[in-house]
Amino acid sequence: MSNLNQDQGQHTSHIGPEGVLEKRKQYFFPCTHHFYSNPPQIVRGKMQYLYDEQGREYVDFFAGVSVVACGHCNEQITAKTIEQLQTLQHTTTIYLTQPMVDLAEKLASGVLPGNLKRTFFCNSGSEANEGAMQLARLHTKRRDFIALEYGLHGRTYLTMGVTGIPMWRSDDYLDSGVTFIPRPYDPELDDETAARRSIESLRQVLAEKGDTIAAMIVEPIQGNGGMITPPDFYFREVKKLLEKYGVLLIADEIQTGFGRTGKMFAMEHYGVVPDIMSMAKALGNGVPIGAFATTDEIAASFNRPSASTFGGNPVSAVTALAVLDYIENNGLVERAELVGGRLLAGLCLLQKKHSLIADVRGKGFMCGAELRGQDAEASAALTDKVLERMKDRGYIIGKNGTGRNVLAFQPPIIMPSKDVDAMLKVLDEVLTAVESEGC
Structure with a gap:
């Protein structure tokens, strides 16, 4: 997958990876990192493909962290975006424009x-x-929150407070009104036992201070936490407990939403409707947009004057409408279930063949393969080695997990079966080579 394409002959206008890295070093904050010891400069994308400054083609199995579900530069979507850019870009919510109300109605x-x-x-x-x-x-009219250990919910003050991954809690002075409970996963326990332990911990917290807690915030599948996928009963029992104490359930569907897991929203796998749901990423297919939704009753409590300067601007709203139409017209929810199931099954077969794969988890096109080295440091290094070699073979894969040792597969949902099969074949070859080297 390293063939040259129409970018050939044009790459001299790009500064190249070394130039980009030098400018990052000079002008970015030191917290900004990147994948790969030998990274490409990505200059173009088309549906499931990315291209670097040399014209090399890569099949993207990460989709910018679950963002471009409908594919890079999808012509049916970008045509609507461009048309709106040339018509009306911005006014703010203070003025009346139609795209955002059409989008709210569509949702x-x-x-x-x-x-x-x-x-x-x-x-x-x-x-x-x-x-x-x-x-x-x-x-x-309560202040506190419950969150799961190793969840990730954002980079603002409140959201870092409920984030349970230490590397993403960059502020040492975060809100103390958050109680973390064990997530429904533990490598030392079977799935049901881990889930029951989490539910029992929730029960104890609610019994002790349920009258102070406003909400519990959860990812239906923990993305950055390592593709943690709870058993089917877990969220149903969580919701019943929360309702007993008048505590709201916030479902963070930012990575999992809009078809990625084989349902429009991942909570649908568990038969639970949250009280509040947050969305972003795939809704804009690369154009920035976020939203949170709730019921008439709960929304009535947010009655103080408020606005968002850029939220729901015409360009983002029109793009999101085009995204929703594309998902529906092309059966992407069903496609994620079918082709994503093929990916998950293929990873499970590789797990049986390769001892380096400790576990495979996920739903639809949100899959993870946890790699196992001699210790935590070796596992992370092994993951980086596999990522590098897959990149060199023309495949972009992500990584996550608390030890940064989980291969993350979150491709555009338009990914065809043939590319899934080809990637699995190359991954098999890469793992075989790495094992032969004694890693």
Whole structure:
């Protein structure tokens, strides 16, 4: 997959990876990192493909962390975006424009689950979760939150407070009104036992201080936490417990939403409708947009004057409408279930063949393969080696997990079966080579 394409002959206008890295070093904050010891400069994308400054082609199995679900530079979507850019780019929510109300209506009319109907638009997942948490406080008139260990919910003050991955909690002075409970996963326990332990911990926290807690915020599948996928009963029992104490459930569907897991929203796998739901990423297919949605009753509590300068701007709203139409017209939810199931099954077969794969988890096109080295450091190094070699063979794969040792497969949902099969074949070859080297 390293063939040259139409970028050939044009790459001299690019500064190249070394030039990009030098400018990052000079002008970025030191917290900004990148994948690969030998990274390419990505200059172009087309559906499931990315291209570097040398014209090399890569099949993208990460989709910018679950963002471009409909493919890079999807012509049917970008045509609508360009048309709106040339018509009206921005006014803010203070003025009346049609795209954002059309988008809110579209979401309420068959996209959002249950009786979720009211939507507040913003710009990012962090902002959506921040707003969802503020809404929960306003409605319950309580202050505190429950979150799962190793969840990731954003980069704002409130959302870092409920983030349970230490590397993403960059502020040492975060809100103390958050109680973390064990997530429904432990490599030392079977799935049901780990889930029951988590539920029992929740029960104890609610019994002790349930009257102070506004909401529990969860990812239906923990993405950055390592593709942690709870048993089917887990969230149903969680919701029943929360309702007993008047605590709201916030579902963070920022990575999992809009078809990625084989349902429009991942909570649908568990038969649960949350009280508040946050969305972003795939809704804009690369154009920034975020939102949180809730019921008429809960939305009525957010009645203080508020606005968002850029939230729901005409360009983002028109793009999101085109995304929803594309998902529906091309059966992407069903495609994620079918082709994503093929990917998951293929990874499970590789696990049986390669001892380096400790576990395979996920649903639809949100899959993870945890790699196992001699210790935590070796596992992370092994993951980086596999990522590098897969990149050199023309495949872009992500990584996550608390030890940064989980291969993350979150491709554009338009990914065809042939590319899934080809990637699995190359991954098999790469793992075989790495094992032969004694890693």
